[in-house]
Amino acid sequence: MVVSSPTTIRTKKTKAVGIPTIDLSLNRSMLSELLVKACEEFGFFKVVNHGVSKEVIERMEEEGAEFFAKAAEEKQRAGPARPFGYGCKNIGPNGDMGELEYLLLHTNTHSISERSTSISNDPTKFSCAANNYVQAVRELACEILDLVAEGLWVHDKCVFSRLLRDVHSDSVLRLNHYPPVSDMISDWDPSPKLFQHQCKNSRVGFGEHSDPQILTILRSNDVGGLQIALHDGLWVPVPPDPSEFCVFVGDALQALTNGRFESVRHRALSNSVKPRMSMAYFGAPPLNAWISPLPELISSQKPSGYKPFTWDEYKKAAYSLRLGDSRLDLFMVRTADKTQ
Ligand SMILES: C=C1C[C@]23C[C@@]1(O)CC[C@H]2[C@@]12CC[C@H](O)[C@@](C)(C(=O)O1)[C@H]2[C@@H]3C(=O)O
Numbered sequence: 001m002v003v004s005s006p007t008t009i010r011t012k013k014t015k016a017v018g019i020p021t022i023d024l025s026l027n028r029s030m031l032s033e034l035l036v037k038a039c040e041e042f043g044f045f046k047v048v049n050h051g052v053s054k055e056v057i058e059r060m061e062e063e064g065a066e067f068f069a070k071a072a073e074e075k076q077r078a079g080p081a082r083p084f085g086y087g088c089k090n091i092g093p094n095g096d097m098g099e100l101e102y103l104l105l106h107t108n109t110h111s112i113s114e115r116s117t118s119i120s121n122d123p124t125k126f127s128c129a130a131n132n133y134v135q136a137v138r139e140l141a142c143e144i145l146d147l148v149a150e151g152l153w154v155h156d157k158c159v160f161s162r163l164l165r166d167v168h169s170d171s172v173l174r175l176n177h178y179p180p181v182s183d184m185i186s187d188w189d190p191s192p193k194l195f196q197h198q199c200k201n202s203r204v205g206f207g208e209h210s211d212p213q214i215l216t217i218l219r220s221n222d223v224g225g226l227q228i229a230l231h232d233g234l235w236v237p238v239p240p241d242p243s244e245f246c247v248f249v250g251d252a253l254q255a256l257t258n259g260r261f262e263s264v265r266h267r268a269l270s271n272s273v274k275p276r277m278s279m280a281y282f283g284a285p286p287l288n289a290w291i292s293p294l295p296e297l298i299s300s301q302k303p304s305g306y307k308p309f310t311w312d313e314y315k316k317a318a319y320s321l322r323l324g325d326s327r328l329d330l331f332m333v334r335t336a337d338k339t340q
């Protein structure tokens, strides 16, 4: 398997885990195989040589940093995040809380332009940075999804990416800012003693959840905090690297692949003296798009495990539940009902 320098992390339960880091400059057939394997094993991987320019990333990061540095009253002008705008500590509509503040934006160009007037003193600069960033990460997400479709041997190679490219795609951009937890002694250090100390002193920045969409493309500054859950429930810290993107399988891709991929549960802890900032693109279908397992992934051995639903229905279900709830359960076919 061609995976560049897997990150070996020893947690308290001493489990060594190699989170896949996939080099997107490899040849297509090798890449599609590696991507499918990572989606199956972890529902998560990192990518390098991703083609998103440093300039586009830096401009977005600067806009985010400038916004979060503003006084609280100024930031409130962009809120509340119901569903889009500025949010502080409250996550979603059902009482979830975290040690963070954030900006949540619909990725539609007009929506970004409109919002930018309450976000920045230079709205044109903000909307240019955000639109360029969204365009670049959407391209990356679509490229990954096309390769995944190839690796799954599905007939229509654009079956996933078409949903993100649709003008009515319901994709979202989120900037998260986790202020430092003041009593921490240092930034990320995976040595066992310090790691235990950090765990004891960390606070939940963004609680455990899976992302509801198809694919998430996330990038952070050099401050750690992101953790993913393995299938056995063990948490694995993801070392931060500003030059990489983290890719998460979302609930909708789990349903589309008939459970061959599982959406990855993850969380972010604030455990540092330095602020963490992450920027996430959540690639989603249009509201009226139907999500159901692809025919190629249904067989008599593996009958359809999910009832068809529209993205609108799924979102409504998500917003009626708590952050950590397994919302896909509502759309699962019970074993006794399974048909081909
Ligand atoms: C509690 C909630 C917040 C969330 C919507 C939800 O009802 C359940 C899913 C949450 C999540 C997680 C991934 C993204 O950050 C997000 C924008 C999304 O689409 O689903 C958030 C939602 C949110 O913060 O509004």
Ligand SMILES: O=C(O)CCC(=O)C(=O)O
Binding pocket: 174, 176, 206, 211, 218, 220, 225, 226, 266, 267, 268, 278, 280
């Ligand atoms: O900040 C992070 O690393 C995780 C954020 C996240 O999971 C989210 O925004 O859905």
Ligand SMILES: [Fe+2]
Binding pocket: 209, 210, 211, 266
């Ligand atoms: Fe998430």
